[in-house]
Amino acid sequence: MIYVVATSIAKEGFEDLYRESLISLVTPTRKEKGCLLYDLHQDKENASHFIFYEIWDNQSSLDKHSISEHLSSHQERTKEWLVSSDVYVLDRIA
Amino acid sequence: MIYVVATSIAKEGFEDLYRESLISLVTPTRKEKGCLLYDLHQDKENASHFIFYEIWDNQSSLDKHSISEHLSSHQERTKEWLVSSDVYVLDRIA
Numbered sequence: 001m002i003y004v005v006a007t008s009i010a011k012e013g014f015e016d017l018y019r020e021s022l023i024s025l026v027t028p029t030r031k032e033k034g035c036l037l038y039d040l041h042q043d044k045e046n047a048s049h050f051i052f053y054e055i056w057d058n059q060s061s062l063d064k065h066s067i068s069e070h071l072s073s074h075q076e077r078t079k080e081w082l083v084s085s086d087v088y089v090l091d092r093i094a
Numbered sequence: 095m096i097y098v099v100a101t102s103i104a105k106e107g108f109e110d111l112y113r114e115s116l117i118s119l120v121t122p123t124r125k126e127k128g129c130l131l132y133d134l135h136q137d138k139e140n141a142s143h144f145i146f147y148e149i150w151d152n153q154s155s156l157d158k159h160s161i162s163e164h165l166s167s168h169q170e171r172t173k174e175w176l177v178s179s180d181v182y183v184l185d186r187i188a
Binding site for chain 1: 097099101113116117120133134135136137138139143145147182183184185186187188
């Protein structure tokens with residue numbers, strides 16, 4: 001299994017727009033083959049900070065997600081709205 | 095429920111020591127009242143980067159964890175081994 005933490009911070013004034021765009025990813029992504037978990041979180045202390053925690057059955061499913069239409073159009077739509085965006089692919093070690 | 099992402103980066107040369115200390119937290123923490131999930135991950139691209147994903151039943155359980163003996167002694171033991179350590183308390187929004 002492949003574990004992912006994807007963290008991003010919206011520019012001031014774009015938090016709500018960005019939040020809606022992130023939420024729009026959830027339903028189509030959870031339908032993708034190999035998507036075992038895809039949960040979106042918002043930082044209680046910083047409303048511009050969002051974190052996905054994801055579990056995929058294998059790298060190939062994650063690779064397909066990375067080029068999916070809904071993710072690509074989200075990235076295109078939001079690229080000017082962000083301070084930062086980082087994706088960490090992880091091994092679960094305990 | 096309370097969701098937490100705790101991310102930390104070990105100084106060069108301390109990765110293995112730090113990893114072992116993190117792993118030692120898992121068994122006692124999972125026994126704590128209110129601990130629903132406590133999973134430790136290591137970044138595939140950066141072996142010094144570790145991420146916990148945690149779910150707690152409520153803030154009070156998380157507060158008790160924060161002052162638990164095993165976490166306090168881990169923090170004391172490892173405080174000179176770290177580049178950075180951040181804890182984000184989150185709402186799950188989707």
